[in-house]
Amino acid sequence: AQTVTQSQPEMSVQEAETVTLSCTYDTSESDYYLFWYKQPPSRQMILVIRQEAYKQQNATENRFSVNFQKAAKSFSLKISDSQLGDAAMYFCALRGATNKLIFGTGTLLAVQP
């Protein structure tokens, strides 16, 4: 079975600082994809970043980057220069051969002004 674990229910960061959200996963498949989705108070699920397991290079999208450690099955999200608009619930997700997304329980990020 595939699982995704987010061990930090809540995190807090000061505006303009950097924060890292943790995610670990388990899968027996060799070809899979990992995602971070953001869910602000509006409840919309917004794709933040995507990582293909076959790529060694860590994905980056502007202020968002990941640290993908395949052997350790770890996929953390780093948010640099945090902004008030980054405050949201962040979900880590895994997609394997079945194409369905397996989500973690989420990390609620607060950004302090």
Next chain:
Amino acid sequence: DSGVTQTPKHLITATGQRVTLRCSPRSGDLSVYWYQQSLDQGLQFLIQYYNGEERAKGNILERFSAQQFPDLHSELNLSSLELGDSALYFCASSEQFRGRTDTQYFGPGTRLTVL
């Protein structure tokens, strides 16, 4: 805006009733997925359709059913509703059934409240 639309935004109904949730995928997307987000179960995959055919099933109750129409919009039917069915129901779409470029984009969700 992801390009995925869902109607209605909110739905309030009573136990035992039946409701239909509607989803229109992004232009060009052939796959539609339904997810349920509840406080106790988190985000769970329900079912996937690709070009009108059911492709994968998750933890979907027998009281729930879905279909994808020739114009690619999809409907999720929930019947004999129970209090525990109250949740946020998301539709997502992607270009193809399976592929390296396949990413799911989510609609705004339908919030269902069963009283």
